[in-house]
Amino acid sequence: MLKIEGLSKSFDGFMAVSNVSLDVKKGEIVAVIGPNGAGKSTLFNLISGVLKPDSGRIIFKGENIAGLPSHAICKKGLSRSFQIVNVFERMTVFENVQISIMAREKMNWNFFTPSSRVLIEETMQILASVGLTEKKDSVCGLLSHGDRKVLEIAVALGGNPEFLILDEPTAGMAPEETGRCIDLIKGLCDRFGLTILFCEHDMELVFAIASRIMVMTRGATLIQGSCDEVRGNQAVQDVYLGGSEVC
Ligand SMILES: Nc1ncnc2c1ncn2[C@@H]1O[C@H](COP(=O)(O)OP(=O)(O)OP(=O)(O)O)[C@@H](O)[C@H]1O
Numbered sequence: 241m242l243k244i245e246g247l248s249k250s251f252d253g254f255m256a257v258s259n260v261s262l263d264v265k266k267g268e269i270v271a272v273i274g275p276n277g278a279g280k281s282t283l284f285n286l287i288s289g290v291l292k293p294d295s296g297r298i299i300f301k302g303e304n305i306a307g308l309p310s311h312a313i314c315k316k317g318l319s320r321s322f323q324i325v326n327v328f329e330r331m332t333v334f335e336n337v338q339i340s341i342m343a344r345e346k347m348n349w350n351f352f353t354p355s356s357r358v359l360i361e362e363t364m365q366i367l368a369s370v371g372l373t374e375k376k377d378s379v380c381g382l383l384s385h386g387d388r389k390v391l392e393i394a395v396a397l398g399g400n401p402e403f404l405i406l407d408e409p410t411a412g413m414a415p416e417e418t419g420r421c422i423d424l425i426k427g428l429c430d431r432f433g434l435t436i437l438f439c440e441h442d443m444e445l446v447f448a449i450a451s452r453i454m455v456m457t458r459g460a461t462l463i464q465g466s467c468d469e470v471r472g473n474q475a476v477q478d479v480y481l482g483g484s485e486v487c
């Protein structure tokens with residue numbers, strides 16, 4: 241479904257992503273791991289059109305999307321969430337999801353459109369799928385951090401994606417909230433047939449849901465393989481975990 245070939249991006253001569261290649265098949269959950277500054281978010285920014293690559297190809301469903309703007313990529317079925325929560329603080333949970341659907345449908349939002357009347361069914365379906373139905377009228381600025389991270393996934397779902405990219409879905413979450421996130425991501429894959437590429441520092445989450453893992457360090461791919469292959473790899477233990485055991 242997604243084939244990345246020789247993708248590179250530098251910032252003022254510093255190679256943040258260096259000749260990265262990766263295949264993701266339909267229905268897979270693939271994790272990208274690596275230490276801080278390894279290039280994970282930059283890779284996701286390149287795939288989702290936030291940044292333009294210097295070189296390389298990003299083939300999504302047979303078409304090279306490298307360099308296209310985010311909205312065009314989203315329209316093709318690829319949505320993403322951000323490492324740092326990115327929602328409208330003063331709007332409600334319902335409105336945040338509704339606006340993302342309106343953006344997809346090219347509908348204008350304005351203060352005179354009674355928001356309670358448009359796209360209610362789809363908005364409520366998405367909120368139900370992530371477990372936020374009861375919080376629908378809460379103002380985002382007052383949500384717990386865990387709920388805000390989940391809302392961001394819901395906002396990404398508003399684009400009706402086939403392929404979802406999640407940048408550290410559990411960043412800053414309390415340990416008890418992590419389990420909820422694991423169930424949520426697995427459910428999205430199982431129930432909606434979504435293909436998911438995510439990066440994460442929480443190894444419990446990575447090993448619980450990833451079918452394959454790519455390890456990055458200093459912008460480049462160290463190895464790609466199954467959870468067991470990554471867990472047992474000495475180079476991963478040396479570079480990523482400073483020699484300690486994975487998990
Ligand atoms: N817009 C930018 N301008 C300059 N340098 C950048 C920019 N974005 C990222 N970098 C640099 O590129 C490198 C990779 O950053 P990136 O955010 O992709 O890492 P990461 O793997 O996501 O790290 P973390 O786990 O901390 O989120 C870092 O050294 C970072 O400082």
Ligand SMILES: [Mg+2]
Nearest residue numbers: 280281282323
């Ligand atoms: Mg990052």
